Amino acid sequence: MTIDPEDLRAAEKRLQLLHRQLGGIAYGGDYNPEQWPREVWLEDAKLMQQAGVNLVTLAVFSWSRLETSDAVFDFEWLDDVMDLMHQHGIGVDLATPDAVPPAWLVEQYPDIMPERPDGTTFGFGSRQHFDVSHPVYREKSLALAEKMGERYAQHPALRMWHVGNEYGPTSYGPWAEKAFRQWLRRKYSSLDELNEAWSTAVWGQIYTDWNQVRVPAQPRTWSNPSRRLDFHRFTSDSMLEHFKAERDVLRRHSPDLPIVTNFMRFYKTNDYWAWAAQEDAAALDIYPDPREDDAHVAAALNFDLTRSLRHGQPWMVMEQATGAVSQWSVNVSKLPGKMRLGSYQAIAQGADSILFFQWRQAKGGTERYHSAMVNHAGPNTRIFREVCELGQELKSLGGLTGTRSAAKVAIVFDWDCWWALELGNSPRSDLNYTEEVLRFYRPLFDANITVDFVNANSELSAYSLVIMPASYLLTDAAAEKFENYVSDGGRLVVSYLSGIVDQDNTIRLGGYPGALRNVLGAWSEEMHPLAGDGEQVKLSTLDGGTSSASYWTEHLHAETADVLASYSSGRLAGAPAITRNSFGQGTAVYISARVEDGLLKQLLDDELRSAGVEPELAAPTGVQVRRRTALNPADLGHDAGGSGTGGSGDAAKSFLLVLNHNDAPSRVNVLDGGIDRISGQPIRGEVELPANGVLVLEEVSVLEESTTKAGKPWH
Incomplete structure (x- = not known):
């Protein structure tokens, strides 16, 4: 979904206000004072000041404390906490707590609970135990949002609103079924159109009355994939509809404050492209597994994706852990320095807010072993010292807020593809x-x-290289967009299982990948997935080299494309495996097999060189380098000279962030360098970064040059 430029400017102004009020980067986390006696609250406020906390999220799980029975409200304790935060100079991100309907509501309306595909009902005692289509759930949660908006919109501690929490429950119950049917009637003009889109002639599933159309509950064997795809779309849309309703309630009371909800890492249920377009900022909960040596790479992907959801606008780390994460089967704690490094990694990749779950570690309940800013042992701990040190460092980075990253390479990531590709019953x-x-x-x-x-609706002209991994579902309009991109001079890399089905999850005929056959100049007559037990085939490359492929191959034919690699063993020996096609002013590469990592790297390196794309700085393995640059204030509606504006006059701020993900020191040449905002010292030339070390170098450049490097304000 595209975002209206006016909406982007309005959101930008709200975020500017937030960071001006906070004095720079947001720092803090979820605070749950209702779990603690009142005498702890004052201690918490003083410790927050010590740690440099400037923002806490309140009331996320507090519905049962705020509405103690039907229409009986108790806001006194929250009033006191809001006042206490204000007295200590700490802003509040106030949440609507409808992620946890209270027991009294579930007792009165047990059908609020969501149903599983097999017809069984969720039990009470966790979170997200609601069917978002239930009218009473919607009515009650909106009424509570109205009460909170009326009461706290003018409170001096309030800095932003947080709607719900990690939206995600899927229900197959009667209320969801009714809403699904209504959603389908809005999408399809008639049952004939629905029957055609869902290919219901297969297996005799033709519908003759709308009341026959139900949610795709547990079938005897396999279920119609087009129907299931539409149910994925409906589920995301129905939750988004409720988020928007709450957002609109709060917006009436607080037109100048940001309103967000929190996304999750690699979360399949909700189409975050559509969701992010309805918020003032994208916000992410990120919990890499400390046991994985390269967990920071998957985290980096999520950071770049979150930044991209709102066209490069700075985003928020809404939740992360200081140490152990209770969701993993083995609850390993982060090593010293890793929490700081991960926080700076998020900043390097566009975050302007570093928040944690949670402030004080719970002594009871499900997440009692989830680490916090203040752990069970109290403040005299390694983790709290690290929390305080990071909080003090971030105070020096206020000028970085509002700056953006520039990219000349884009990867296609699309929830429709994700849903359609993983429905099962496929090769x-x-x-x-x-x-x-x-x-x-x-x-x-x-x-x-x-x-x-990017997704299928994104503007591509700013990119020198676009990569499409397993872009299984493509609409006609999307296929035309990618074709025009190449024709106009772009470089495209496409992997297997791309362009296979249309928007209805129906196979495109005439050879794979049907939607992209013209631009790729090649087509496959048959898919040949390999056995999952390590079966491999050999490849020979155009330059005389050898390689291998596993997992997936195709019987590929080159039409207008040149062959870069062919199979040299197996049933496809002699057939093309990788092709490159000249199309208009650009080129398109097709990788029809899962090639080994070394060959994939070589192919991408070749495309990067041909596209003229270079890294921000040469650096050894394990050292990450990113640049954030202030764009022209006029382009973003900034107030000249304020925090996060990029300065005024002809100069624009540019920051080079260098992070050592290695557990040993690394040497890197930062060339002309700049002022390290963390230490305040000038840095240039070759420097040694300690293990997990970080540099935040402020560069000074001419505004015109920095704007050229950064490209357009949004793509």
């Missing part, structure tokens, strides 16, 4: 979409190439 039902995207992202991350993510 390779074990394929994981996010892992395919990560395979193509990793070589770019390792090469320090800044990456944007």
Whole structure:
């Protein structure tokens, strides 16, 4: 979904106000004082000041404390906490707590609970236990939002609104079914149109009355994939509809404050392109597994994706952990320095807010072993010292807020593709979409190439190279967009399982990949997935080299394309495996097999060189480099000279962030360097970064030059 430029400017002004009020980068986390006696609250406020906290999220799980029974409200305790925060100079991100309907509401309306596909009902005792289509749930949560808006919109501590929490429950119950039917009637003009889109003639599933159309509950065997795809779309849309209703309630009371909800890492249920367009900022909950040596690479992908959802606008880390994360089966704590490094990584990739879950570690409940800014042992701990040190450092980075990253490479990431590709009953039902995207992202991350993510509706002209990993579902309009991009001089890299189906999840006929056959100049007559037990085939490349492929191959024919690599073993020996086609002013590469990592890196390196794309700075393996640059204030509606404006006059601020993800020191040449905003010292030439070390170098450049490097304000 595209975002209206006026909406972007309005959101930008709200975010400017937020960061001016906070004095720079937002720092803090979820605060749940209702879990603690009142005598702890004052201690918390003083410790927050010590830690440099300037923003806390309140009331996320507090519905049962705020509305103690039907229409009986108790706001006194929240009034006191809001006042206490204001007295200590701490802003509040106030949440509507409808992620946790209270027990009294569930007792009165048990059908609020969502149903599973098999017809069983969720039990009370966790979170997200609601069917968002239930009219009473909607009525009650909107009424509570209205009460909170009326009461707190003018409170001096209020800095922003936080709607719900990690939206996500899917229900197959009667209320969802009714809403699904209404959604379908808005989408399809008639049952004939629905029957055609869903291919219901297959297996005799033709509908003759709208009341026959139901949610795709548990079938005997396989279920209609087009129907299931539409149910994915409906589920995301129905939750978004409720978010927008709450947002609009709060907007009436607080027109100048940002309103967001929190997204989750690699979360499949909601189409975050559509969601981000309705918020003032994208906000992410990110919990890398400390056991994974390269967890920061998957985190980087999520950071770049979150930044891209609102066309490069700075985003928020809404939740992360200081140490251990209770969701993992083995609850390993982050090593010293990793929390700081991960926070700076998010900043390097466009975040202007570093928040945690949560402030004080719970002593009971499900998340009692989830680390916090203040852990069970209290403030005299390694983690709290790290929290305080980071809080003090971030105070020196206020000028970085509002700056943006520039990318000349884009990767296509699309929820429709994700949903359609993983419905099962396909040639390779074990394929994981996010892992395919990560395979193509990793070589770019390792090469320090800044990456944007785009979807089928995005403008592509700003990019020198666009990559399409497993872009399984493409509409006719999207296929035409990518074709025009190449024709106009762009470079396109397409992987297997792209362009296979249309918007209805119907196979495109005439050879794979049907939607892209023309621009690729090649087509496959048959898919040949390989066995999952390590089966490989050999490849020979145009330059005389050898390689291999596993997991996936295709019987490919080159039409107008040149062959870059062919199969040299197996049933496809002699057939093309990788092609490059000249099309108009540009080129398109098709990788029809899952080639080994070394060959994939070589292919992408070749495309980067041909596209003239270079890293921000040459750096050794494991050292990440990103640049954030202030754009022309007039382009973004900035107030000249304020925090996050990029300054005034002819000079624009530019920041080079250098992060050592290695557990040993690394040497890097920062060339002309700049002033390290963390230490305040000038840095230039070759420097040694300690293990997990970070530099934030402020560069000074001419505004015209920096704007040229950064490209357009939004793509």
